[in-house]
Amino acid sequence: MELQLSYFYIDNIKFGEKTKIEDGILFLNKMELKSYLSDFSFSDIEIEITRPGEMTRIINVLDIIDSRKKVNVGHEVFPGWIDKFNTVGSGKTNILSNISIIETGFMEGLFGGIIDMGGMGSVYSPYSRTHNIVLAPTPSKKVSPFQFVKSLKLAALKTSIYLGKTTLSLSPNEIFFVNYNLGLDNKKKAKLPRVGYIWHVLSHYSLREIYYYGVSSKDFSPLLITPNEIFDGAVISGHYDHSPALKNYTYSILNHPIVMELCRRDGKDLKFGGIILANEPPEVEDKKGNAIRIAQMAKSILNLEGVVITKEGGGHTDFDLMETCKKCESLGIKTALLDIEMLDPDGNGEYPLVDFTREADAIVSLGNVEEGVSISKMEKIIGGNHMKELGEDPRSENKIPIWLISGAISEIGMSKIKGEWF
Amino acid sequence: MLRIVHYLNQFFGQIGGEEKASIPPEMKDGPIGPGFILQEELKGRGKVVATIICGDDYFCNNMEKAIEEVLLLIQSKNPEVLIAGPAFNSGRYGIACGEVCRRVNKELGIPCITGMYKENPGVEIYRKSIYIIETLSSVIGMKDSLSKMVEFAIKLSEGKPIGSPEEEGYFKRGVRKNVFSERLASERAIDILMAKLSGVQFSTEVSNSVGMKSKPAPPIGDLSNAQIALVTEGGLVPKGNPDRIEGARCTKFGRYPIWGKEGSPIGQFECIHRGFNVSFVNEDPNRLLPIDVLLDMEANGMIRRLSPFFYSTCGCGTFINEAKRIGREITKNLKKDGTDAVILVAT
Numbered sequence: 001m002e003l004q005l006s007y008f009y010i011d012n013i014k015f016g017e018k019t020k021i022e023d024g025i026l027f028l029n030k031m032e033l034k035s036y037l038s039d040f041s042f043s044d045i046e047i048e049i050t051r052p053g054e055m056t057r058i059i060n061v062l063d064i065i066d067s068r069k070k071v072n073v074g075h076e077v078f079p080g081w082i083d084k085f086n087t088v089g090s091g092k093t094n095i096l097s098n099i100s101i102i103e104t105g106f107m108e109g110l111f112g113g114i115i116d117m118g119g120m121g122s123v124y125s126p127y128s129r130t131h132n133i134v135l136a137p138t139p140s141k142k143v144s145p146f147q148f149v150k151s152l153k154l155a156a157l158k159t160s161i162y163l164g165k166t167t168l169s170l171s172p173n174e175i176f177f178v179n180y181n182l183g184l185d186n187k188k189k190a191k192l193p194r195v196g197y198i199w200h201v202l203s204h205y206s207l208r209e210i211y212y213y214g215v216s217s218k219d220f221s222p223l224l225i226t227p228n229e230i231f232d233g234a235v236i237s238g239h240y241d242h243s244p245a246l247k248n249y250t251y252s253i254l255n256h257p258i259v260m261e262l263c264r265r266d267g268k269d270l271k272f273g274g275i276i277l278a279n280e281p282p283e284v285e286d287k288k289g290n291a292i293r294i295a296q297m298a299k300s301i302l303n304l305e306g307v308v309i310t311k312e313g314g315g316h317t318d319f320d321l322m323e324t325c326k327k328c329e330s331l332g333i334k335t336a337l338l339d340i341e342m343l344d345p346d347g348n349g350e351y352p353l354v355d356f357t358r359e360a361d362a363i364v365s366l367g368n369v370e371e372g373v374s375i376s377k378m379e380k381i382i383g384g385n386h387m388k389e390l391g392e393d394p395r396s397e398n399k400i401p402i403w404l405i406s407g408a409i410s411e412i413g414m415s416k417i418k419g420e421w422f
Numbered sequence: 423m424l425r426i427v428h429y430l431n432q433f434f435g436q437i438g439g440e441e442k443a444s445i446p447p448e449m450k451d452g453p454i455g456p457g458f459i460l461q462e463e464l465k466g467r468g469k470v471v472a473t474i475i476c477g478d479d480y481f482c483n484n485m486e487k488a489i490e491e492v493l494l495l496i497q498s499k500n501p502e503v504l505i506a507g508p509a510f511n512s513g514r515y516g517i518a519c520g521e522v523c524r525r526v527n528k529e530l531g532i533p534c535i536t537g538m539y540k541e542n543p544g545v546e547i548y549r550k551s552i553y554i555i556e557t558l559s560s561v562i563g564m565k566d567s568l569s570k571m572v573e574f575a576i577k578l579s580e581g582k583p584i585g586s587p588e589e590e591g592y593f594k595r596g597v598r599k600n601v602f603s604e605r606l607a608s609e610r611a612i613d614i615l616m617a618k619l620s621g622v623q624f625s626t627e628v629s630n631s632v633g634m635k636s637k638p639a640p641p642i643g644d645l646s647n648a649q650i651a652l653v654t655e656g657g658l659v660p661k662g663n664p665d666r667i668e669g670a671r672c673t674k675f676g677r678y679p680i681w682g683k684e685g686s687p688i689g690q691f692e693c694i695h696r697g698f699n700v701s702f703v704n705e706d707p708n709r710l711l712p713i714d715v716l717l718d719m720e721a722n723g724m725i726r727r728l729s730p731f732f733y734s735t736c737g738c739g740t741f742i743n744e745a746k747r748i749g750r751e752i753t754k755n756l757k758k759d760g761t762d763a764v765i766l767v768a769t
Contacts, residue, residue, distance in 0.1 A: 413608030
């Protein structure tokens with residue numbers, strides 16, 4: 001399945017009379033977008049622009065996405081949301097580079113993070129370096145958190161496509177071809193090792209789930225998916241009540257670093273042999289059963305020799321990660337894991353990982369999520385005016401655990417932070 | 423000009439050899455013996471204002487008394503940094519240097535540095551609580567180790583960030599710190615997998631040491647003679663959470679009376695744990711703490727008694743050192759209660 005990803009570099013975003021790109025600047029008609037995003041779940045919606053270096057703190061950050069648009073086909077990206085269920089992953093998709101759309105919201109039952117665009121706290125998250133369009137709706141009086149977040153998600157996805165339209169008459173700055181083939185029909189003896197990716201996503205309950213084609217992953221069995229679908233927005237984060245560090249933002253999913261890297265190396269030093277998308281069941285016996293089925297799929301259907309495995313979530317899901325590792329290794333599939341560390345703010349605690357198994361001898365560290373970091377005093381706050389983790393004045397200088405910064409920790413590896421022994 | 427006090431044993435303090443190992447601590451002005459090399463390495467940035475000399479045997483055999491005496495002497499000189507040794511491979515000297523550094527740091531708030539050879543028993547005992555520069559096994563390493571210790575001392579006194587063990591030359595302390603890698607974690611993961619697949623040597627970035635650290639207590643022979651208590655990390659507390667036990671990253675525990683067969687716990691207790699669906703426990707707390715069943719067992723003589731108090735903390739993202747402390751404190755209480763065995767209910 002062939003997909004062309006076309007990237008359009010954006011240097012700045014400004015409000016303007018017409019939404020368009022001109023000389024690398026994205027102009028945004030605020031009133032037009034506001035009107036397009038109006039929803040009965042919102043009594044009002046603020047739209048703000050922030051740029052790298054500004055002394056602005058975005059709070060109550062719930063999800064982050066980028067801007068994508070299908071070109072000249074009968075359907076759109078984010079199948080199951082804007083457009084009905086449709087096959088995605090072929091043809092051309094345009095992407096605005098270096099910008100992000102940030103969903104913010106403050107309601108009982110929601111759990112948000114922060115992004116500092118300047119100061120000491122701006123060195124950790126990739127979203128401190130993108131130009132950001134922040135959507136800050138106020139929930140309507142009687143709306144439930146479940147309805148509010150559905151509307152917020154829809155608003156962000158609509159914004160994504162709305163902005164993507166600006167690329168349609170332009171030439172891209174960079175093109176990346178995805179030519180996906182599992183390579184199972186290759187009758188000749190494979191010279192390259194078959195490497196795959198096992199992607200555990202968290203779905204314990206509503207507001208803590210991932211969507212695939214608009215369907216919640218709560219009751220998933222492990223399934224096979226293609227990189228093409230991921231790049232066209234088939235997998236979307238529905239995590240609205242989860243620690244900012246222990247979930248994967250839709251932006252990082254759309255630009256999935258492991259999947260992109262495996263695509264780049266496909267046919268060079270490895271054969272990219274498939275992706276298994278799997279849930280993380282809440283019960284121990286189900287976690288074990290899940291791991292067995294995943295390993296079986298990896299071995300018998302995809303014929304993989306090696307797998308990279310990631311998890312989503314906190315200590316609970318270390319068990320899923322280690323169990324899947326154990327079962328794969330027992331079938332002769334070599335594993336490499338990515339895992340967060342959970343120690344105290346000073347790095348004490350002896351055991352960086354909550355669960356562990358002897359077979360997990362190749363683990364990449366994503367850093368201690370509890371480590372305290374300093375954030376500077378800010379001039380401006382966007383996304384509300386209160387967050388309990390920031391105390392009375394959300395603009396103040398503070399010392400916070402790094403998990404509060406959205407994007408600093410990335411369980412699918414879109415970060416350079418790692419832990420070391422000192 | 424940094425004010426430094428130097429701690430030495432009887433040998434390096436030029437009092438004598440083994441026959442003088444029992445001398446109590448004494449203080450002399452200025453540098454002694456290796457203190458002169460230390461003074462040179464300071465290159466005008468500091469001054470050894472006094473040297474404390476103590477016999478290794480005196481220190482190790484009367485540690486509490488000796489440390490009090492040493493602390494008083496050090497305090498009287500009000501230094502900005504304390505430098506001890508280096509002790510190279512001398513075990514008693516290493517322990518003395520380690521303990522002095524640890525206590526001076528903890529009780530006087532003064533930064534300290536010492537130096538030891540990797541096989542010195544002082545390394546394993548003190549590496550987590552103080553900085554120990556790695557030295558050679560004998561005095562051949564004197565100048566080099568004092569030079570490293572001086573640079574380190576200056577950094578400490580200026581509050582400058584301390585680099586990695588490899589950069590600065592100290593023994594790993596067993597603390598994890600975040601750093602920025604050159605490459606994305608995603609790339610490092612694929613690289614380490616490819617190394618593993620091709621048989622090339624690789625090393626994991628993180629792991630847990632595998633193996634039990636605590637020995638289990640001997641089993642209770644006869645349950646009918648035993649008092650059993652319930653302890654849980656399930657976060658069950660009296661309604662209203664009067665002790666404000668945290669639902670995550672907990673630092674406290676509570677000691678609460680059990681409910682009897684007549685008194686229903688429903689509505690009197692609530693579960694504040696942030697890591698699982700607590701509605702099942704709130705519907706009937708006996709699901710978390712099977713007090714109803716244990717009271718039956720008491721009535722039937724299967725156990726002598728269910729302790730009238732249960733202990734409750736919350737195990738959701740609890741820091742390990744906090745958990746250890748909470749465990750020790752609960753144990754003290756259990757012993758006072760006369761409890762013989764515990765059913766530990768995890769969630």
